[in-house]
Structure formats: C-alpha cells, structure tokens
Amino acid sequence: MLDQAFEALKTFDFGTPLSDVEAIDDAALAAHEDAEVRKDLEQRLIAALGLGISRDAKDYVCRKLALVGSAAAVPALTSLLSSAENSHLARHALERIPGPEAADALASAATNLSGKLQVGAIGSLGVRGETKAVGTLTSLLKERDAMVVRAAALSLGLIGGNESAEALQTAMKSSSADNNAVIDGLLSCAESLLSQKKTTEAAAIYTSLSGNEQPRLVRLAATRGLLTCAEV
Numbered sequence: 001m002l003d004q005a006f007e008a009l010k011t012f013d014f015g016t017p018l019s020d021v022e023a024i025d026d027a028a029l030a031a032h033e034d035a036e037v038r039k040d041l042e043q044r045l046i047a048a049l050g051l052g053i054s055r056d057a058k059d060y061v062c063r064k065l066a067l068v069g070s071a072a073a074v075p076a077l078t079s080l081l082s083s084a085e086n087s088h089l090a091r092h093a094l095e096r097i098p099g100p101e102a103a104d105a106l107a108s109a110a111t112n113l114s115g116k117l118q119v120g121a122i123g124s125l126g127v128r129g130e131t132k133a134v135g136t137l138t139s140l141l142k143e144r145d146a147m148v149v150r151a152a153a154l155s156l157g158l159i160g161g162n163e164s165a166e167a168l169q170t171a172m173k174s175s176s177a178d179n180n181a182v183i184d185g186l187l188s189c190a191e192s193l194l195s196q197k198k199t200t201e202a203a204a205i206y207t208s209l210s211g212n213e214q215p216r217l218v219r220l221a222a223t224r225g226l227l228t229c230a231e232v
Helices: 002-009 018-030 035-049 055-068 071-078 087-096 100-112 115-128 131-140 146-159 162-172 179-195 199-208 216-231
Strands: none
Touching: 002 018, 002 035, 002 055, 018 035, 018 055, 035 055, 035 071, 055 071, 055 087, 071 087, 071 100, 087 100, 087 115, 100 115, 100 131, 115 131, 115 146, 131 146, 131 162, 146 162, 146 179, 162 179, 162 199, 179 199, 179 216, 199 216
C-alpha cells in the first residue's frame, strides 16, 4: 500500500483525492511508535522531494516531514527555502525538526535570502525559540529594510531572555530601528522573563518602557507588567 501511495504522489496535484496517499498518512501516525517505520518513511519523503513532483505534492511532503523529519531531511527542505511556492511549508517543517542542522539552515536563509522569503526565515527562528540565533537576529536589526528589522525584533521577542532584551534595548537607541517592533519585542522578552520568575530583569524592561516619552498604550502595558512583577 505504501509503495502505491508514493507512486500516486508522483502525479499528485490540486484536486487529487487524498485517499490516493492515505497510506502515507497512516505511516506517519505509525512512525510515532516505530523508529524503523519513521526512518523508512522519512527516506521515502526525502526521495520524493528530489523528483519532479507538483507544488501541491511538495507541500504535502513538507507537512509529513514536519511530523517525522530529522536532521537527514534538512538538506532537501533547505533546497526549497528559496522557492516562493514551497518556502512556507519547508519552513514549517524546519521549525519542528529538532537539532542544530535545521536551526543553521534557517539562520543561513535569514541572512542570505531577500524580501518575503528572508522575513519568513527570520520569523521561523523566533517560532523555534532559537537562542543560538540571537546573534544573527541582532545583526539584522541594523538592516535598512524595515520588514527585516521588524521581523528580527519580533523574533528576538519570541526567543526572549536577557541577551535578546539587551539587543532590543540597544536597538531602541538607534534612529533607524522600528521602535514599534522593538517595543513589541521588549514586551515579549519581559513576559518570558517574568514566566521564568526573573522579576528583576522583567521589571527593568517594563520600567524602561513606562516613561512619558512612550505612547499611552505602551505605558499601560509597562505599568501592568510592573504590577505583575510586584505580585510574583
């Protein structure tokens, strides 16, 4: 059945009945309980990406690799990051594959791609909570492209921690930074620090955003944060 499903995948396209590849779905479920099934399925999916399959077939494969993929799948997924058609779901898979290989692929894309594809890769680093990418994201805060700066700031906020907070606070002093994005990132950092019971560090961020020079909504958020710090 699985052989037939992968044969059907070669001609899979929009409108193709999902029942044609149902055996692949079943194998993906079984893979959670059986390492051998997982390894075999992953290798079959990787091989499929190397064939001339349709955009929809590649998207389907990426969704399955998000479930069963390992470092072995990273090169095949990386090859799709520069494709406007398939980059989104390739990133979706790389966000979920543990290990440095996937993180490195996204970090490389975040610095080497351009436009929306670059912004997407930057966002994926934030989704992963990739602390090792803080240096890369910090350097992107100095870019001229406002979309890149905003994406980097928001990803640093998702990653959180003292290092991200320091990078964002430094960026606040730069006239080229998108202050709204930096503020959003700092508030996210403060929330993550607060969840870790690091109230002193969180309070320092909230205090820096509570001054009269900040917009009213920012001051309100900072005040609420300070009150929460006092209650912890």
